[in-house]
Amino acid sequence: MKRKHRRLAILLACGLGLGSAAALTLLAFRDNLVFFVTPSDLAGRAKPGETLRLGGLVEKGSVVREVVDGQPGVRFRVSDGRASVEVSFIGVLPDLFREGQGVVTLGTLAPDGHFIAAEVLAKHDETYMPKEVVEALKKSGHWQPADGPAPPAATWNTLNVTKNGG
Amino acid sequence: MLRAVSASSPLAPPRGARGLHRFANPGRFLRLAGRVLPWLTAAGLALSAVGLVWGLFFAPADWQQGDAVRIMYVHVPAAWLASAGYFALAIASAVALVWRHPLADLAAVEIAPVGAAFTAICLITGSLWGKPMWGAWWVWDARLTSVLVLFFLYLGHIALTRAFDSPERGYRAGAILALVGVVNLPIIKFSVDWWNTLHQPATISLFGAPTMYIGMLWPLLFTALGATLIFAALVLARLSAAVLERRIRALLAATARDYVAEEGHLA
Numbered sequence: 001m002k003r004k005h006r007r008l009a010i011l012l013a014c015g016l017g018l019g020s021a022a023a024l025t026l027l028a029f030r031d032n033l034v035f036f037v038t039p040s041d042l043a044g045r046a047k048p049g050e051t052l053r054l055g056g057l058v059e060k061g062s063v064v065r066e067v068v069d070g071q072p073g074v075r076f077r078v079s080d081g082r083a084s085v086e087v088s089f090i091g092v093l094p095d096l097f098r099e100g101q102g103v104v105t106l107g108t109l110a111p112d113g114h115f116i117a118a119e120v121l122a123k124h125d126e127t128y129m130p131k132e133v134v135e136a137l138k139k140s141g142h143w144q145p146a147d148g149p150a151p152p153a154a155t156w157n158t159l160n161v162t163k164n165g166g
Numbered sequence: 167m168l169r170a171v172s173a174s175s176p177l178a179p180p181r182g183a184r185g186l187h188r189f190a191n192p193g194r195f196l197r198l199a200g201r202v203l204p205w206l207t208a209a210g211l212a213l214s215a216v217g218l219v220w221g222l223f224f225a226p227a228d229w230q231q232g233d234a235v236r237i238m239y240v241h242v243p244a245a246w247l248a249s250a251g252y253f254a255l256a257i258a259s260a261v262a263l264v265w266r267h268p269l270a271d272l273a274a275v276e277i278a279p280v281g282a283a284f285t286a287i288c289l290i291t292g293s294l295w296g297k298p299m300w301g302a303w304w305v306w307d308a309r310l311t312s313v314l315v316l317f318f319l320y321l322g323h324i325a326l327t328r329a330f331d332s333p334e335r336g337y338r339a340g341a342i343l344a345l346v347g348v349v350n351l352p353i354i355k356f357s358v359d360w361w362n363t364l365h366q367p368a369t370i371s372l373f374g375a376p377t378m379y380i381g382m383l384w385p386l387l388f389t390a391l392g393a394t395l396i397f398a399a400l401v402l403a404r405l406s407a408a409v410l411e412r413r414i415r416a417l418l419a420a421t422a423r424d425y426v427a428e429e430g431h432l433a
Binding site: 004007008011014015018019022026030033034035036037038055093094095096098104119120121122123124125126127128129130131132133134150152153154156157158159 | 226227228229230231235238260263264265266298299300301302305306307308345346348349353360361362363364366367368369374375376377378379380381382383
């Protein structure tokens with residue numbers, strides 16, 4: 001065996017060992033590496049009073065704006081398609097907040113099972129489209145943004161739209 | 167005297183040179199780099215300029231994010247190159263450790279600062295984008311944290327390669343650090359798929375249609391390719407300078423040796 005071949009073998013062996021060690025570590029800490037939990041995660045194991053991040057989509061038709069002690073407040077349900085949790089929040093929402101949008105909220109679970117958020121972050125998805133495309137999809141009945149994620153990209157990413165809605 | 171130096175220089179190509187070792191000849195490398203560099207620079211700047219003007223002024227705004235989406239024409243190329251640059255750093259390190267290619271050590275040393283700069287651009291523009299859209303400058307989700315780790319790996323490599331009196335020991339320590347850090351690359355790439363993150367998953371993938379309107383995708387591809395060529399040009403320019411610097415050092419050392427030997431000053 002030539003020396004450079006031995007060096008290559010040592011390098012590959014180290015890589016294999018390091019890779020497996022990293023994979024096992026990540027697997028072991030899987031639950032701690034998530035930025036937020038989903039409503040179905042919450043259903044089983046969260047204790048009231050525990051501070052955590054709850055994420056999911058804002059359920060269609062669930063947003064109720066209210067004024068609490070002269071401050072803007074909002075109630076909405078966060079859903080992951082299987083379970084949903086009622087969230088209350090007092091403060092200014094991010095611009096991207098809307099029904100059907102992803103959100104990540106930081107707060108605590110109240111004894112009655114609803115989630116008291118101290119912070120609401122908007123989580124936008126991986127789709128990027130101009131206003132005209134959204135209008136066209138709405139008009140043709142292919143997508144209502146409040147219902148949830150956008151349709152498959154191939155149906156709209158080369159859609160021919162004229163700029164002035166013509 | 168010059169001839170004597172180049173013959174005994176450690177930079178001379180090894181006997182039976184082939185493959186990548188052809189470029190181990192610094193003279194050949196410098197000639198090639200000198201010829202390629204102007205074209206690489208011009209093409210990189212031209213593509214970036216076209217992509218940026220197109221993306222910032224003519225591409226449509228996003229229906230939700232409005233004009234803030236235009237940050238992506240800088241953020242996304244910087245993010246791609248932060249990872250791709252590290253991949254290049256790792257390849258240079260492996261070639262240096264296994265095949266002892268004399269240019270690979272220098273290439274690794276010169277890639278690291280450029281990669282660190284692009285990672286910094288990625289982090290800064292990401293933060294500027296995150297505040298108006300997400301509502302936070304920074305969150306400790308898996309994607310953002312793993313890219314921050316990438317930035318620290320670059321900084322660690324820069325510091326480590328310069329921390330030894332003998333450059334060779336620095337190169338070797340840096341190469342080992344770079345290769346250990348490779349484990350971070352799949353974590354960055356797949357963090358958004360493996361764990362819940364605030365950062366969204368990939369828009370553009372090898373398989374499947376890009377979930378981006380074509381009128382926004384084209385300028386992004388222009389800026390991405392332009393930034394890649396600029397990255398390559400920066401590394402090539404730095405590497406040429408490093409080769410020249412090493413040659414000058416060898417010349418100075420040899421001159422000093424000859425001076426001592428001929429004049430017998432220390433005899």
